[in-house]
Amino acid sequence: MITAEQHEKLRGWFAGRLPDDLFESLGEVTVDREEITVVGRIPEPRLAGSASDAEREAAVGSRIQEFRERTRDARVAVAREAEHRFGKKVSWGVECGGERALFTHVAAPVMTRLRQPQRQVLDTLIAAGVARSRSDALAWCVRLVERHADDWLAELRDSLEHVQRVRAQGPDAPGPIAEDAGPEDTPTDG
Secondary structure, rough: OOOOHHHHHHHHHHHHOOOOOOOOOEEEEEOOOOEEEEEEEEOOOOOOOOOOOHHHHHHHHHHHHHHHHHHHHHHHHHHHHHHHHHEEEEEEEEEEOEEEEOOOOOOOOOOOOOOOHHHHHHHHHHHHOOOOHHHHHHHHHHHHHHHHHHHHHHHHHHHHHHHHHHOOOOOOOOOOOOOOOOOOOOOOOO
């Protein structure tokens, strides 16, 4: 997890490094241990006011595909530079006409140990046809929590940031050594 300041610097780097004509605006930059995902807004296709939902959906899908193909070289150049600088893979996505599309992105394996009651939950999802495997079932559970726990997860992330700031101010934090340290401040073998 990174601090808010580190996230702002990362977002600023992308805002400054991306070609001006790549996105209408930079939507979001998210980061975890393996990946940085950059999502920008692109203009909606111009359609007649009488356009059907099917026509609008096809136009947005085509606009996203056109953007992906047209900007590939520019995005790859920025991604290479960012991957070298930050040590993480870069993935891309767009928002267009209320639709969000992520291009190729990292699917990182995660290992866990589950007790029988948790395995039974996964096996029930498989038996019900919700998932094909325990791995799929676990991913389904994570998506469900993600969808319904946004506020809770945001509060938890804020709390983690606070803990990181407090730790940085602790006695192990890098900083100047007090010149007037007296004998009571000197460690002993005691």
